[in-house]
Amino acid sequence: DRSTGKNVRVVIAGSAPPPAFVRKVEENLKWEFIQVYGMTEISPLITTSILRSSEQDRPKEETYRLKAKAGYSMIGSKVKVVNELGEEVPHDGKAIGEIVTRTNTVMEGYYKNPEATNQVIREGWLHTGDMATVDEDGYIEIVDRMKDVIISGGENISSIEVEGALYEHDGVLEAAVVAIPHERWGEVPHAVVVLREGHTVTEQDLINFTREKLAHFKAPKSITFAKELPKTASGKIQKVVIRKEFWKDHDRMVH
8 A cells, every 4th residue: 555555564684773763664654664684694584573473562662672673583593692602691681792593594604715614603603793682582682793893991882772872863864883093992982974954963962962862981972974974885884984084093903
């Protein structure tokens, strides 16, 4: 139904969206939002956020939060989140580990590159490099790529969490949060933001806005406004390109 958007399902397989984005899709467009997770090496998907029957009657805001997560494992996929010792993290929505999977669709290996293959496939499990938590319902929530986690004064900061706070501002069209060097804290969050047409927002406005939603140490310490963000051919924001500009004369590893 083109007039109401009913029966339209939008399946997103990429960076985790903030719940505010899910709300806009479902309330404004009347589309059903579904988040999935996968990668080329898995060919291609292992989780889905389609609400189970027992979750259908939950409050709307709670369902938006569930749908914004990577979700639970699909049939035929074994997925878990493990710590550095290979043990599953508690299902408390707080403990962070790496997503690993074992399915019939996992690749045999990288072409003529056994060293790279052995780095990601260990004891039969493919290590994705994505860091995540698991809630009490078994929903996996990606908190960041290993390389995108910001370590500021010994505290780990999820760039995705900071971006989610920025996206709740009506004036923000796109946002990318990266680590930039800092003399005292080692590195701190910096945001590059594309504003919606017709909106005028200052750097301090956005910093104050995120501080209302996050612990102050997680909020961006600075913000750059841009007309557009660098992206791949598939539309994925290239944080590595953004980071390089800030780390030219420093030694942070940029993959």
